[in-house]
Amino acid sequence: MHSSVYLLLLLVVPLAGALAAALVRKTEGRSYVVGVATAAIEMVLALLVAILYNDHVKNAQTWDFATRHVLSVPLGLAYDVALDGISLFMVVLTALVLLLALLGGRDKRREPAFVGWLLLLTSFTMGSFLSHDVLEFFIFFELTLVPSYFIIAGWGGAQRAKAALKFFIYTFAGSAFLFIGIIYLGFLNQHNTQGALTFSYSALSSTSMSHGTAVWLFIAFAIAFAVKSPIWPLHTWSPISYAEAPTGGSIELSAVLAKLGSYGLLRFAVGLFPLALSTMRPILLTLAVIGILYGSLVACATPDLKRLVAYSSLAQMGFITLGIMAGSKIAMVGAVLLMFNHGVITIGFFLIIGFLEQRRGTITIKDMTGLQGPAPVFAALFTVVMLASIGLPGLSGFVSEYLILIGTFGTHAWWGGVATVGVLAAAVYLLWVYQRVFQGKATGANAEIKDASSKERWVLVPVIALIIVLGVFPKPVLDRITPSVQQLIHHVAPAGANK
Amino acid sequence: MTSTILIPSIHYLAILPVLIFFGASLGLLLMSALVKDKVTINWATGITVVASIATLVVAYFQWRCVANTGPSTTVAHAVVLDGFAVVGTAVIAASVLLSALVGHDWAKRERIAGADFHILALASSAGALLMVQANDLIVIFLGLEILSIGLYVLVGFDRHRDSSAEASLKYFLLGGFASAIFIYGAALVYGATGSTNLSSIAYFLGSNEVLRPGLLYAGGALLLIGFAFKIAAVPFHLWSPDVYEGAPTPVTGVMASIVKVGAFGALLRVLISALGTQLDTWRPILFVLVVLTCVVGASVALVQRNVKRLLAYSSINQAGFMLLGVWSGSARGVASTLFYLMTYAPVVIATFAIVTLVGGTGDELHSIDHYKGLARRQPWLGGSLAILLLSQLGAPLTVGFYAKYTVLAATVDSGGGALALIAILSAAIAAVFYLRWVLTLYADDDLEGTRVVVPLFTGKVIAVGAIVTVLFGIWPGPLVTWAQHATLLFLP
Numbered sequence: 001m002h003s004s005v006y007l008l009l010l011l012v013v014p015l016a017g018a019l020a021a022a023l024v025r026k027t028e029g030r031s032y033v034v035g036v037a038t039a040a041i042e043m044v045l046a047l048l049v050a051i052l053y054n055d056h057v058k059n060a061q062t063w064d065f066a067t068r069h070v071l072s073v074p075l076g077l078a079y080d081v082a083l084d085g086i087s088l089f090m091v092v093l094t095a096l097v098l099l100l101a102l103l104g105g106r107d108k109r110r111e112p113a114f115v116g117w118l119l120l121l122t123s124f125t126m127g128s129f130l131s132h133d134v135l136e137f138f139i140f141f142e143l144t145l146v147p148s149y150f151i152i153a154g155w156g157g158a159q160r161a162k163a164a165l166k167f168f169i170y171t172f173a174g175s176a177f178l179f180i181g182i183i184y185l186g187f188l189n190q191h192n193t194q195g196a197l198t199f200s201y202s203a204l205s206s207t208s209m210s211h212g213t214a215v216w217l218f219i220a221f222a223i224a225f226a227v228k229s230p231i232w233p234l235h236t237w238s239p240i241s242y243a244e245a246p247t248g249g250s251i252e253l254s255a256v257l258a259k260l261g262s263y264g265l266l267r268f269a270v271g272l273f274p275l276a277l278s279t280m281r282p283i284l285l286t287l288a289v290i291g292i293l294y295g296s297l298v299a300c301a302t303p304d305l306k307r308l309v310a311y312s313s314l315a316q317m318g319f320i321t322l323g324i325m326a327g328s329k330i331a332m333v334g335a336v337l338l339m340f341n342h343g344v345i346t347i348g349f350f351l352i353i354g355f356l357e358q359r360r361g362t363i364t365i366k367d368m369t370g371l372q373g374p375a376p377v378f379a380a381l382f383t384v385v386m387l388a389s390i391g392l393p394g395l396s397g398f399v400s401e402y403l404i405l406i407g408t409f410g411t412h413a414w415w416g417g418v419a420t421v422g423v424l425a426a427a428v429y430l431l432w433v434y435q436r437v438f439q440g441k442a443t444g445a446n447a448e449i450k451d452a453s454s455k456e457r458w459v460l461v462p463v464i465a466l467i468i469v470l471g472v473f474p475k476p477v478l479d480r481i482t483p484s485v486q487q488l489i490h491h492v493a494p495a496g497a498n499k
Numbered sequence: 500m501t502s503t504i505l506i507p508s509i510h511y512l513a514i515l516p517v518l519i520f521f522g523a524s525l526g527l528l529l530m531s532a533l534v535k536d537k538v539t540i541n542w543a544t545g546i547t548v549v550a551s552i553a554t555l556v557v558a559y560f561q562w563r564c565v566a567n568t569g570p571s572t573t574v575a576h577a578v579v580l581d582g583f584a585v586v587g588t589a590v591i592a593a594s595v596l597l598s599a600l601v602g603h604d605w606a607k608r609e610r611i612a613g614a615d616f617h618i619l620a621l622a623s624s625a626g627a628l629l630m631v632q633a634n635d636l637i638v639i640f641l642g643l644e645i646l647s648i649g650l651y652v653l654v655g656f657d658r659h660r661d662s663s664a665e666a667s668l669k670y671f672l673l674g675g676f677a678s679a680i681f682i683y684g685a686a687l688v689y690g691a692t693g694s695t696n697l698s699s700i701a702y703f704l705g706s707n708e709v710l711r712p713g714l715l716y717a718g719g720a721l722l723l724i725g726f727a728f729k730i731a732a733v734p735f736h737l738w739s740p741d742v743y744e745g746a747p748t749p750v751t752g753v754m755a756s757i758v759k760v761g762a763f764g765a766l767l768r769v770l771i772s773a774l775g776t777q778l779d780t781w782r783p784i785l786f787v788l789v790v791l792t793c794v795v796g797a798s799v800a801l802v803q804r805n806v807k808r809l810l811a812y813s814s815i816n817q818a819g820f821m822l823l824g825v826w827s828g829s830a831r832g833v834a835s836t837l838f839y840l841m842t843y844a845p846v847v848i849a850t851f852a853i854v855t856l857v858g859g860t861g862d863e864l865h866s867i868d869h870y871k872g873l874a875r876r877q878p879w880l881g882g883s884l885a886i887l888l889l890s891q892l893g894a895p896l897t898v899g900f901y902a903k904y905t906v907l908a909a910t911v912d913s914g915g916g917a918l919a920l921i922a923i924l925s926a927a928i929a930a931v932f933y934l935r936w937v938l939t940l941y942a943d944d945d946l947e948g949t950r951v952v953v954p955l956f957t958g959k960v961i962a963v964g965a966i967v968t969v970l971f972g973i974w975p976g977p978l979v980t981w982a983q984h985a986t987l988l989f990l991p
Contacts (some may be wrong), residue, residue: 033828044658071974071976072975072979072980073899073974073980074834074973074979074980074983075904075905075979077976138933139895139896140895142894142895142900143894143895143896145894146889146894153938153941154941161938164934164938165934165935165938166935167932169927169930169931169934172926172927172930173924175925176920176923176924176926178929179904179907179923180907180911180916180919180920180923183904183907183908183911183919184911184916186908187908187911187912278519279878397854398610
């Protein structure tokens with residue numbers, strides 16, 4: 001059995017699950033069981049891949065499980081999958097998000113469709129992370145829009161239609177630039193090599209081009225990924241989409257789909273156009289820092305919990321962008337780690353917010369007060385997630401933010417210095433919201449709410465466990481990320497930049 | 500001196516499709532004249548279906564002939580038999596087949612007896628067939644007129660609605676102008692080059708210095724205007740929303756598919772084959788045309804509440820994309836436009852089939868509100884429409900994505916990165932109204948609405964459209980390769 005079968009299974013299992021969920025739609029609750037079972041299989045597969053991953057397969061650099069089949073020569077279309085230390089943890093995160101979104105964000109309205117869309121979304125997201133071909137990546141990247149759109153539009157809050165449309169159009173318009181950039185790059189490579197049209201990542205990453213071309217292509221790619229991440233100032237779709245989406249949708253959007261943006265920036269924009277970095281680095285670092293400060297500032301003033309997480313995500317994505325663009329190995333490792341950690345942390349946030357919303361029927365901050373009296377377990381769980389997000393030593397967020405800031409100080413001290421303010425600001429808005437929601441005296445409906453049920457506690461166990469384990473012992477993860485980042489850095493800047 | 504008329508040698512296989520369609524049309528006409536009241540709609544549909552299938556079979560033999568012996572001309576070089584013409588023929592025949600079935604159910608619902616609809620549709624399609632294999636400006640003009648005259652009547656076919664007659668008159672007047680402009684352009688080109696034959700024009704322009712370039716440019720521009728009118732390119736599109744809205748819905752489907760195939764086939768031949776040497780002259784004009792067509796089509800559609808007007812603007816936007824392949828002026832470009840046409844035709848016919856059904860008896864329920872919750876009440880029908888709309892939007896896993904991809908690739912390959920970007924951004928604007936429609940389909944506030952009756956044939960046509968969309972959306976290789984081969988056999 002070829003090792004690439006694992007990756008094919010990662011793609012196909014959710015598809016099969018979606019089909020099965022559609023077939024059993026007549027019996028109530030059956031599709032949910034199918035969905036959870038599929039998610040469990042997917043999780044096992046992802047963990048298996050993470051354990052089996054080998055970072056020095058012969059002749060494949062740090063890529064493992066690789067295979068390539070050309071599907072159409074005139075189109076340059078290929079099925080080309082591979083996994084390295086960077087995409088590995090995105091795959092694990094995708095599987096984890098599916099499982100927890102289903103377990104913690106169950107939505108009984110038209111359940112078969114909801115489960116089906118979530119499974120399809122997972123398959124497409126997996127495809128994006130596994131693609132080792134730029135056109136294939138783009139196809140999966142675009143495909144993720146369709147299920148996300150239907151999830152927001154079908155199960156969202158009062159303004160769901162507006163939110164879904166805004167989400168789709170922003171991302172679609174952003175990826176228009178990416179699409180043209182990809183086609184241009186493909187033909188550039190074809191004209192250079194005089195061979196067949198190909199979009200293979202390994203072939204395109206050695207395309208020779210002028211500095212100007214590299215800058216333009218980098219910009220085209222970066223626009224799409226900046227919308228997706230989101231990076232300030234292209235973030236304006238995200239607060240309404242996060243807030244209006246159902247719990248499962250918010251988790252998918254912020255924990256995984258946003259990572260498609262930063263992953264794309266790292267893998268494709270940086271990886272394919274190293275020449276452009278000297279020009280683009282100061283610009284993107286500045287945007288990242290603005291995003292950190294702006295996100296933190298608005299998070300202080302925002303009226304509801306989901307928007308708060310949306311703006312805090314904007315700040316966190318700023319840190320990730322900072323790490324990707326800083327040009328230091330340590331910062332880049334930190335960025336990849338933060339992509340995973342931020343995913344886990346936002347799962348925690350949105351699950352707890354979802355549970356509270358079920359009880360109180362609102363996510364407005366001023367409607368809630370003193371919840372730690374009637375719901376001490378929620379308060380405790382929220383505290384852990386919050387402290388991880390603030391970056392308390394011993395919890396996962398600290399390790400990644402520390403690596404990013406250390407690396408950035410080495411190469412771009414000024415930006416690193418300003419970004420540090422963002423760490424403080426995170427403490428301000430999160431502790432303040434904790435004060436307003438959980439402390440004080442609960443009255444009226446707030447005094448009546450029930451504490452976390454045992455099922456809700458169990459759903460949050462993996463989140464808390466990951467936050468603590470990766471805070472104390474991140475070595476196994478770092479060991480897998482570092483060789484791939486090392487290789488990318490080596491490709492981008494053959495000499496130096498090894499701080 | 501005795502003068503004799505020289506009959507040119509005729510390769511009958513090449514003109515067999517036109518003969519079949521004309522024959523079927525005339526046969527039906529004679530039958531309904533002779534055996535009055537006895538030629539039922541069933542007979543008419545049956546004969547149309549048989550004629551279409553026969554043409555598809557002929558196209559298969561034509562393809563083998565071209566593959567073995569290469570492209571050739573016949574009837575004094577006025578008609579071409581090449582890969583491009585064969586694929587065009589096959590697409591038109593398949594479109595007629597699908598449209599005839601939709602028209603059949605529609606005629607039954609509207610209690611239209613007789614074979615008139617099918618006679619006119621067959622005659623019009625014969626014109627389209629002639630256009631895709633014409634190698635002479637006069638033959639193109641003939642095809643254009645045959646195509647148009649049948650359509651003028653078809654548009655006004657619904658005698659119960661004033662808007663139908665109004666649309667017919669509008670289409671006739673503006674179409675007449677466009678034809679006049681076209682033939683005037685042909686005359687000027689003849690004046691400049693000494694021939695109306697496309698190959699001769701190309702040869703002349705390739706080997707001579709043009710003495711009066713102004714004459715040639717004016718002629719070329721007038722030809723382009725004639726085509727732009729037929730494909731509804733902005734700013735020659737003003738007729739199309741009114742005519743799409745007024746015409747009986749199955750006829751609108753014919754206009755959006757068969758007319759486009761015929762007109763684009765001839766346009767490609769004129770610009771690429773005959774005026775290929777003048778690429779640098781017509782490209783800037785086409786650039787402006789593409790930008791306007793894409794952007795205006797997508798933007799104006801945003802404010803439409805009537806789905807037929809909406810689809811009119813949507814098809815203007817799609818025509819902009821097809822023009823991209825023409826703009827690129829390369830073999831890749833021709834192949835991409837051909838691929839776009841091949842995939843757009845079944846999608847748009849199936850879309851209008853659904854619009855026909857929702858329109859109800861009298862063909863008047865065309866507000867977008869009538870689609871509220873359709874996919875909730877009838878998941879298959881509504882789901883198919885959602886897939887068809889997503890394909891027109893260009894979402895991956897539908898064939899529309901690859902259609903857009905191929906034309907954009909051809910454009911970028913020919914150095915039109917900026918143009919490609921404008922076009923794809925217009926698709927992002929267009930996404931708004933497609934998605935709004937999809938969202939309406941899945942709205943859950945009107946679950947008690949009336950069920951739409953889906954007759955047998957129309958149901959099959961919709962299924963074919965949806966299957967084509969998804970099947971070739973997953974597996975586009977064969978169709979793309981076919982389009983590419985067809986273009987390799989394109990007569991230079």
